[in-house]
Amino acid sequence: MPVNPELVGRAFAPTAPYLVGREKVREFARAVLADDPQHHDPAAAQALGYSDVVAPPTFAMVVQDFTLQQLLAAPDAGIVLSRVIHAEQKFRYSRPIVAGDELTGQLTVAGIRTLGGNAMVTCDAEVTDATGAHVVTATSVLLVGDDA
Structure with missing residues (x-):
């Protein structure tokens, strides 16, 4: 089954809050070799004006993953995980993620482009804090191979 073109514009339910x-x-931070003290030492982060340690920018993938799981589980998506390659990733931050944040993500399928028998699926995950304020938009492009 090819990727369902009717996914474009679909917004999935917000994820459960992630503390x-x-x-x-x-x-x-250790896993991505981010050794800046703000990622490890609360005092260093507080000296920069943050309440606790600051997550590296790619940490937003932790929350975005919950949103992408919704897309992959959608029975009408036509997306089979074994045929998916994560082709591109972008982040647009309003502010850094800090320990203690309670974050919720909501995925919207922004577009689907067909290339041969393959599809490029662009997804935006809007990540907000407990007050509903925007923290980051994480945009992923998934390359979904054809059945052949």
């Missing part, structure tokens, strides 16, 4: 933990930020 950003200090140790999760530290673990993620």
Whole structure:
């Protein structure tokens, strides 16, 4: 089954709130080799004006992943995980993610472009904090291979 073109414009339900933990930020920072003190030391982050450690920019993928799981689980999507390659990623921040944030993501399928028998699916995950304020928009482009 090819990717369903009717996905364009579909907004999925907001994810359950995700509480950003200090140790999760530290673990993620170590994994991506982000060694700046603001990612590990609360005092260093506070000296920069933050309430706690600051997540590296790509940490938004943790929340975006929950939104992408909704898309992949949609029975009418026509997307089979074994045929998906994560082709592109972008982030547009209003402010950094900080330990203690409670974040919710909501995915919208922004576009689908067909290339041969393959499809490029562009998805925007709007990530907001507990007050509903925008934190980051994470945009992914998924390359979905054809059945052949």
